[in-house]
Amino acid sequence: MSVQISVTMNQTDVMVDLPGVTEVAFEAARQMMTRSLERSSVKNRDAVKDTFITLLKACPEANPSDLWHHIVYRQYLEILPAHRVQNPDQSWKRASGDALEVAIAEIHEPLFAENNIRIQVLVGRPKKIAALMAMGISGVVGSDKLDVALYIDDTDEIFGGVHVKASLAERISDDVPCSREMMQNGFFSPLWTLDVKSFPPPHPDPLVNRGELGSPTAPSEKRGYVEKHGSFDHLFSANARSMPSSGTTPSGKRVMRLNLATQPNLFAQEVIARAKLFKEQGRAAAPPPPVTPSDR
Amino acid sequence: MSVQISVTMNQTDVMVDLPGVTEVAFEAARQMMTRSLERSSVKNRDAVKDTFITLLKACPEANPSDLWHHIVYRQYLEILPAHRVQNPDQSWKRASGDALEVAIAEIHEPLFAENNIRIQVLVGRPKKIAALMAMGISGVVGSDKLDVALYIDDTDEIFGGVHVKASLAERISDDVPCSREMMQNGFFSPLWTLDVKSFPPPHPDPLVNRGELGSPTAPSEKRGYVEKHGSFDHLFSANARSMPSSGTTPSGKRVMRLNLATQPNLFAQEVIARAKLFKEQGRAAAPPPPVTPSDR
DNA sequence: CTCGACCGGTCGA
DNA sequence: TTCGACCGGTCGA
Secondary structure, three states, X not given: OEEEEEEEEOOEEEEEEEXXXXXXXXXXXXXXXXXXXXXXOOOHHHHHHHHHHHHHHHOOOOOHHHHHHHHHHHHHHHHHHXXXXXXXXXXXXXXXXXXXXXXXXXXXXXXHHHOOEEEEEOOOHHHHHHHHHHOOOOOOOXXXXXXXXXXXXXXXXXXXXXXXXXXXXXXXXXXXHHHHHHHXXXXXXXXXXXXXOOOOOOOOOOOOOOOOOEOOOOEOHHHHHHHOOOOOOOEEEOOOOXXXXXXXXXXXXXXXXXXXXXXXXXXXXXXXXXHHHHHHHHHHHOOOOOOOOOOO | OEEEEEXXXXXXXXXXXXXXXXXXXXXXXXXXXXXXXXXXXXXXXXXXXXXXXXXXXXXXXXXXXXXXXXXXXXXXXXXXXXXXXXXXXXXXXXXXXHHHHXXXXXXXXXXXXXXXXXXXXXXXXXXXXXHXXXXXXXXXXXXXXXXXXXXXXXXXXXXXXXXEEOOOHHHHHHHHHHHHHHHHOOOEOOEEEOOOOOOOOOOOOOOOOOOOOEOOOOEOXXXXXXXXXXXXXXXXXXXXXXXXXXXXXXXXXXXXXXXXXXXXXXXXXXXXXXXXXXHHHHHHHOOOOOOOOOOO
């Protein structure tokens, strides 16, 4: 039960192994993507979101980050040109970022509803501004840097928000100021990522999607944002190759590896716990964010 | 004395007018780009840098940002594939950013030398760390966000640094934390940009490179970073379509439009003035950065 | 070899 | 219509 795909890059063919992916699931994804993109009324982000969720359900053993990077991404680039005139690479950047936010909301909606939590994608500036105002950080420079909001019950009482990133690059720093302010004001501020990153040939492990977090013993800059500086209420990575934090971290904040197949996953557990704490104790319940001397 | 180019995008042909550009200059640029890229020993960024500087000298009346966006950029995409196997769009992103930093240093080196100022591109992490340490902001999160350093004479005494961006997008926020810290510590921290931004058809003014600063009366988010929040020691734009600040700004910091043909240009004047002030009074000479209530 | 920052067409609200 | 944020192959040090 494993599909191999061939990717041509820099005039080199690379075979990529996708454990946990069946031919049937692979073809179902292609069909979902094609059916979606051929209808001009379907938003590009929804084509991506629906294809990803189809794959997640069909391949519970697979690495979600690989499903995204090697199947959804590459099928989008392949299929889009038949239906849209736009540049497929740039279209992917624009559409896939939104798609991931919507997918995360959709995946968790039922479970969160059972726990009297509402998850909402903050689409459009007014919604973002409103959410940030509710947390007392409106008007701040770079303020509309929050993707997804978390509310208590059906109220507008916000207890936190999720920073969503398909890949980290240097762009992780964009989210830090907003996240720190949220934490300082007592709101829950996790980072949810697929941590997608692979290198093309002639890299020694071409197209192996290792992500950018390094290991606890050889931490990358990005791992430091969480483990050392504690700039988020944990980093949840849905890349099976991400190495979780080990032992205690300087900031107390951790890299957590998500297994989306076992529900409630670690992210969902944390959201539910923090909602409960918020209902019992309000904003005061949140621990103050750690500050290291070399931190901003 | 004006060249028109035809750009095909989204299956539409768009004619772009380039006032101040002669056929001779246009062909000289193409030759410089070709000659550079066909030699595998020439770094991609140097091909870009040399072509840009060739054009700047040959076309003093032209809009520098247009030279970059419509000639250097498009010629690079056209010519690179004949000599390199890599993806030309991604290659441009990687190489052009570095090229602009090197170009700015090269353009100003002679004038700055006359004024006992040294400008240095901070290439490689160790150099960046050293420069930031010298300004007392080492180890800070997102700290290696400085591109170019400015020193007094031939010493290692740093009095500031330049944040360089070809285009702004949301990425301008990356530079804010470092810049604010620099200013707070008494160092000179301007932003130098080409402010490149055009929209493809079917936009009403397809491919017109208007930039992203809006106007003083209808300020964009990016203009607010400077005029309202004062996050940089002025924003110097080499896009002739950038509208400079008018009257006084809330922060005292301004958008300035550069005319590179008249030397010393506004950027050079400010660098020289700040170097003089620094020599006379040291870091204390720098005015404290303005802080507005809605600022971080 | 490793691993960081570079940028622009897109597409919605 | 305007104008914001989305992301990944590259290529050096």
